[in-house]
Amino acid sequence: MENARSLIISRFPDLVEAGIIRFDEPLSQHCSFRIGGPAELFCEPQNIGQLIALLDVALTNRINYFILGKGSNLLISDKGLDGLVVSTSNLNKLSHDDTCLSAWCGASLKDLCGLALEHGLTGLEFASGIPGSVGGAVFMNAGAYGGEIKDALYCSKYLIPDLDNLRSVDPVKHLKAEQHFFSYRRSIFQSGDFIHLSSVFRLRRGDPQVIAQRMQELEQQRWARQPMDLPSAGSVFKRPEGFFTGKLVDDCGLRGFQIGGAAVSDKHCGFIVNLGGATAADVLAVIRHVQKEVSERFGVRLETELRLIGEA
Numbered sequence: 581m582e583n584a585r586s587l588i589i590s591r592f593p594d595l596v597e598a599g600i601i602r603f604d605e606p607l608s609q610h611c612s613f614r615i616g617g618p619a620e621l622f623c624e625p626q627n628i629g630q631l632i633a634l635l636d637v638a639l640t641n642r643i644n645y646f647i648l649g650k651g652s653n654l655l656i657s658d659k660g661l662d663g664l665v666v667s668t669s670n671l672n673k674l675s676h677d678d679t680c681l682s683a684w685c686g687a688s689l690k691d692l693c694g695l696a697l698e699h700g701l702t703g704l705e706f707a708s709g710i711p712g713s714v715g716g717a718v719f720m721n722a723g724a725y726g727g728e729i730k731d732a733l734y735c736s737k738y739l740i741p742d743l744d745n746l747r748s749v750d751p752v753k754h755l756k757a758e759q760h761f762f763s764y765r766r767s768i769f770q771s772g773d774f775i776h777l778s779s780v781f782r783l784r785r786g787d788p789q790v791i792a793q794r795m796q797e798l799e800q801q802r803w804a805r806q807p808m809d810l811p812s813a814g815s816v817f818k819r820p821e822g823f824f825t826g827k828l829v830d831d832c833g834l835r836g837f838q839i840g841g842a843a844v845s846d847k848h849c850g851f852i853v854n855l856g857g858a859t860a861a862d863v864l865a866v867i868r869h870v871q872k873e874v875s876e877r878f879g880v881r882l883e884t885e886l887r888l889i890g891e892a
């Protein structure tokens with residue numbers, strides 16, 4: 581079989597020429613941790629047609645693919661990723677209709693919340709400071725300050741990445757809110773069977789001044805409590821039932837614990853930060869050490885919230 585690179589060049593010469601498909605793209609430039617080796621093939625489709633065509637070629641030729649949002653919840657291997665990384669960055673349209681907002685997967689949550697504010701719609705204030713894309717937020721059921729994506733989401737469109745579906749007359753499918761099977765940092769998208777395309781959020785009319793003030797307050801709280809000035813992937817671990825991760829880690833004496841360029845944040849012990857030049861191996865070593873210490877001392881198993889991508 582042709583190798584993946586020459587196959588993609590021969591099938592999509594225009595996209596390669598236009599820079600929409602690139603080779604050996606450093607993934608450290610596409611994630612908030614600033615860590616990760618190269619993507620063998622990297623593409624930023626500009627529409628659903630291109631996305632489907634790329635997935636079709638990947639599936640037909642057994643080329644692995646990975647869907648990348650804004651990379652704010654990922655630890656990507658130092659070895660990078662074989663196959664195709666599909667960034668949703670260009671699938672980023674937003675629109676407004678009465679009290680509903682529609683967002684494509686690659687739109688940033690920040691822009692979505694900005695649009696809500698612009699139209700005096702309340703219900704997404706909690707999300708205004710969460711980094712990442714709408715697709716990533718739906719995938720993760722992202723949440724903060726008592727709110728979760730599930731509270732505002734009305735419905736979504738998605739693709740089933742198999743050849744029969746991609747080649748069917750209408751490959752775009754619909755999910756109602758309850759069909760997302762949302763729970764704490766979970767959604768049906770984590771089954772790996774679906775690719776999120778867009779969502780509609782149903783909000784309520786509110787006072788723009790009150791909405792803006794709440795967004796500002798939450799932003800200030802983030803800057804006060806989280807290491808926003810250093811590269812990270814947010815909270816590394818899910819919150820274990822009945823405990824606060826940061827306190828468990830702190831009580832183990834691990835504040836500032838460092839391996840290579842990666843360290844438990846001084847400011848918030850639930851975060852691991854890249855102090856400069858950290859590798860994925862450094863971060864993973866810190867994670868394993870924290871998990872071991874917390875388990876031995878408190879008998880609590882810390883499960884990672886960030887997603888480990890590629891070979892460790």
Ligand SMILES: Cc1cc2nc3c(=O)[nH]c(=O)nc-3n(C[C@H](O)[C@H](O)[C@H](O)COP(=O)(O)OP(=O)(O)OC[C@H]3O[C@@H](n4cnc5c(N)ncnc54)[C@H](O)[C@@H]3O)c2cc1C
Nearest residue numbers: 649650651652653711712713715716717722723724776814
């Ligand atoms: C400083 C900081 C603070 C943070 N604070 C919070 C917080 O308060 N609350 C919170 O919940 N999270 C928080 N996070 C984590 C992160 O912002 C969220 O998990 C976010 O929703 C991830 O979105 P993303 O676009 O970056 O997804 P990515 O990191 O790119 O991807 C995450 C997963 O989603 C999948 N994915 C992305 N798009 C699609 C798609 N269209 N279809 C199918 N799968 C897809 C990817 O394959 C991957 O498995 C924080 C992160 C940082 C860096």
